Amino acid sequence: MDLLAAVQLLPDDVLACILRRLNSRSLAASRCVCKAWCALVDTRSLLRADLLPISVYGIFFVEEVNLGRLGFFARPLMEHKIADKFDYLDVPYNGHLDILDHRNGLLLLMDWVVNPGTRQCMPLPPPPPMCVGMEGFYDSRYLVFDPTVSPHYHVLSIPVVPLNQTKFTKETEWPPSPYTINVFSSTTRRWENWSFVREGGARGTIADIKFSWKHRYAVYWRDALYVHCQDDSIIRYMFKLS
8 A cells, every 4th residue: 555545544634634734835735636635625724815825816917008007807706806906005096006016916016015815905114215325226126925935025125226326336346245125024014124145256347237117027936036137137135034
């Protein structure tokens, strides 16, 4: 008798007790083992549905020709499950919202982090000034959230080199090391300064950076945020969620 066959002989109560001890990521993987395990995880509500939905209700999208115009695509029976009108936010909504980033069901707006599935939202306080030497820089904000690791999220404010910057010489290495940025934590509900130390040599100098209003995207994968930078390179920010 193989191991899986032996495990399937366990009573549901015993198996549920064992699965409940797994972390969220392993539990989600266990749900894919077989139909019986999938049914057990779902019927016993072992996964927190508010953090890790087990099905896709719909897709938000932004129109390419009308930037900021937000749309929601879903089957008619599912539309009522998602609060896509954002009428619960303390801001006027006319169909236009700037979605800066998204991650695992959360949306990052300019001043809010929103969960459309649960109508939960948190306003972001104004960030502190940029670090010394970057006072005139803009910022791009990115969301980091992995519900299989932690129920908390972070918002990273990444400096954007402006068109006419005078604080650095053209020979200044970019990115600098250490590289200090503002990070909002849902745990403390405030912005903090985080410093990152560069691994290896610099990508280039600040003279190589070309200013652009183009929005650049990021991906979070295995304890690292990969950000598409102004010089078309990729910067990896590594940190542990807690």
